[in-house]
Amino acid sequence: MDSVEKNFERTLVTSALPYANGHIHLGHIAGAYLPADIYVRYLRLRGVKALYVGGSDEHGVPITLTALKEGVTPKEVIDRYHTANTAAFQRLGISYDIYGRTSWPLHVDTTQRFFKALDAGGYIHTEEMELWYSPQLERFLPDRYVKGTCPKCGYTDANGDECERCGAQYAAHELLSPRANIPGDASSPVLRKSRHWFLDLPKFEAPLKAWLDGHPEWRPNVKGIAYGWVNDLRSRCITRDTDWGVPIPVDDPDAENKRIYVWFDAPIGYVTNTRQWAQDKLRDANGWEIWWKDSGTRMIHFIGKDNVPFHAVIFPAMLMGQGDYILADNVVGNEYLNIFNRQTGKSEKGSKSRGNMISVRWAVDNLPVDAIRYYLCAIAPESKDSDFDWDEFMNRYNGELCDVVGNFVHRCLTMTVKNFAGRVPEAGELEAADKEMLDAIPRQMAAIAESLEGFKFRQAVERFIDLGRKANVYFDAAKPWVTRKTDMARTGATLYVCCQVVKALCFAMTPFMPGGAAALAATLNLALPNNGPDGGEDAWAAAVAPLPAGSALNAPQALFPKLDRERIAELAEAHRQGEAF
Numbered sequence: 394m395d396s397v398e399k400n401f402e403r404t405l406v407t408s409a410l411p412y413a414n415g416h417i418h419l420g421h422i423a424g425a426y427l428p429a430d431i432y433v434r435y436l437r438l439r440g441v442k443a444l445y446v447g448g449s450d451e452h453g454v455p456i457t458l459t460a461l462k463e464g465v466t467p468k469e470v471i472d473r474y475h476t477a478n479t480a481a482f483q484r485l486g487i488s489y490d491i492y493g494r495t496s497w498p499l500h501v502d503t504t505q506r507f508f509k510a511l512d513a514g515g516y517i518h519t520e521e522m523e524l525w526y527s528p529q530l531e532r533f534l535p536d537r538y539v540k541g542t543c544p545k546c547g548y549t550d551a552n553g554d555e556c557e558r559c560g561a562q563y564a565a566h567e568l569l570s571p572r573a574n575i576p577g578d579a580s581s582p583v584l585r586k587s588r589h590w591f592l593d594l595p596k597f598e599a600p601l602k603a604w605l606d607g608h609p610e611w612r613p614n615v616k617g618i619a620y621g622w623v624n625d626l627r628s629r630c631i632t633r634d635t636d637w638g639v640p641i642p643v644d645d646p647d648a649e650n651k652r653i654y655v656w657f658d659a660p661i662g663y664v665t666n667t668r669q670w671a672q673d674k675l676r677d678a679n680g681w682e683i684w685w686k687d688s689g690t691r692m693i694h695f696i697g698k699d700n701v702p703f704h705a706v707i708f709p710a711m712l713m714g715q716g717d718y719i720l721a722d723n724v725v726g727n728e729y730l731n732i733f734n735r736q737t738g739k740s741e742k743g744s745k746s747r748g749n750m751i752s753v754r755w756a757v758d759n760l761p762v763d764a765i766r767y768y769l770c771a772i773a774p775e776s777k778d779s780d781f782d783w784d785e786f787m788n789r790y791n792g793e794l795c796d797v798v799g800n801f802v803h804r805c806l807t808m809t810v811k812n813f814a815g816r817v818p819e820a821g822e823l824e825a826a827d828k829e830m831l832d833a834i835p836r837q838m839a840a841i842a843e844s845l846e847g848f849k850f851r852q853a854v855e856r857f858i859d860l861g862r863k864a865n866v867y868f869d870a871a872k873p874w875v876t877r878k879t880d881m882a883r884t885g886a887t888l889y890v891c892c893q894v895v896k897a898l899c900f901a902m903t904p905f906m907p908g909g910a911a912a913l914a915a916t917l918n919l920a921l922p923n924n925g926p927d928g929g930e931d932a933w934a935a936a937v938a939p940l941p942a943g944s945a946l947n948a949p950q951a952l953f954p955k956l957d958r959e960r961i962a963e964l965a966e967a968h969r970q971g972e973a974f
């Protein structure tokens with residue numbers, strides 16, 4: 394546990410706050426949630442003090458636009474998706490300590506504190522801008538409320554502030570042929586002046602560079618994006634003409650019909666949710682501060698690539714402007730999970746209009762949770778995009794988790810229970826091959842730990858499967874099903890060694906496949922630790938201590954039931970028909 398405990402007393406882990414404007418899908422999971430959950434579960438096994446904070450992002454134009462189009466209030470939209478996504482995360486085993494909401498009253502207080510501190514520090518100024526306005530509705534049309542032609546590439550369905558096709562960002566007045574994107578507005582938008590509040594990012598250039606320079610260990614994709622931004626810092630508008638969001642805490646008539654913009658308040662949600670957790674769980678209104686202001690805290694953000702500028706540039710600048718907050722020790726950004734289309738043989742971006750996304754709620758209704766977690770970790774888009782492919786999903790789960798690990802565990806435990814009265818046999822005299830297998834356990838566990846601590850989750854799960862492969866080779870060479878006819882002492886030695894591997898596999902699979910781990914622990918009569926943010930015993934280190942001869946075992950159950958080819962074909966077809974969301 395060297396790299397985690399060396400300089401820190403506790404670890405704060407965050408996952409990006411998803412918009413409460415749609416169902417969470419597997420692309421989200423592979424990027425910001427599953428890696429964070431695996432990491433946190435590992436830290437808890439190690440007894441590290443770890444707090445995992447997430448929640449819904451409930452402000453912003455997409456939410457008010459959905460509400461307008463459906464004829465409901467924004468509150469109805471966020472309540473619907475916050476509830477649905479909370480349940481989806483729970484069913485997938487994403488083990489937040491708190492899953493909060495940016496619509497909580499406490500969040501107004503936290504956000505306004507951030508704003509006021511930045512304002513007092515001279516990091517906020519106002520500017521007059523020309524923005525699109527609807528004469529018919531008598532309101533401004535921020536961001537996606539107006540559509541038009543992209544000034545860079547000519548795309549005719551571009552948003553008011555950015556083009557989804559070419560990625561260009563521009564000032565509102567640069568948009569060509571603007572039209573209102575709002576029900577019941579037939580008028581042509583006109584430009585009108587509006588005064589807004591700006592965050593002076595260029596003032597943070599030197600400290601941001603120093604901070605990034607201090608982290609050569611970060612993933613190159615994250616550093617590349619972050620340096621790109623830091624080398625071209627501009628002031629960013631942090632308010633919008635809307636009534637949905639946190640009020641601007643200034644005494645100024647121009648602020649009345651405006652709110653703080655969602656990208657400013659969303660990351661502050663991590664702080665709010667930590668505060669709420671401390672109030673609810675610790676009954677201590679100040680219990681959150683040690684997690685955000687003590688240099689003994691190590692903060693890790695897990696995000697998708699699109700969120701890198703906010704977590705590696707803008708939010709750190711906002712934290713620096715507070716004066717007494719810590720900065721992230723790592724920003725673990727992932728590339729995208731795409732969808733492999735077998736009919737065209739091509740990889741596709743997941744998109745609502747294509748109808749090719751797989752929601753978590755649909756996935757957990759139709760597939761074993763451990764299978765979803767295994768596959769998404771095995772193909773995690775860590776350094777480049779990866780594809781969700783149904784055939785590969787079935788082949789890797791069946792061929793690796795079921796055939797290698799599940800099968801070994803089942804063979805070992807069935808033979809032990811049957812031939813040794815349900816108890817771990819005596820080791821007796823160990824031969825070279827036995828010792829070699831026993832020696833491989835701590836080595837392989839250390840290798841898995843090294844991968845997890847380096848945020849290499851694909852490699853970690855590969856090394857876990859490797860331990861299962863080594864065990865199968867050992868088991869097949871020792872042939873306990875043959876030796877048991879002539880030499881029970883030899884058979885006992887083999888199965889003793891195998892039981893030690895099974896125990897290690899149980900601990901090693903806990904971060905990745907918590908369901909299978911719990912079932913296996915019950916079979917082995919092992920107690921997996923239930924460490925929370927206060928930390929506890931290092932159970933990972935204890936995983937390599939022998940399971941003593943004579944320990945009672947229960948009848949083994951199938952840990953990872955195989956997926957049926959026909960059933961997977963049916964699900965793939967439902968997905969192709971757009972029914973997987």
Ligand SMILES: [Zn+2]
Pocket residue numbers: 543544545546547548551556557558559560561
């Ligand atoms: Zn464009």
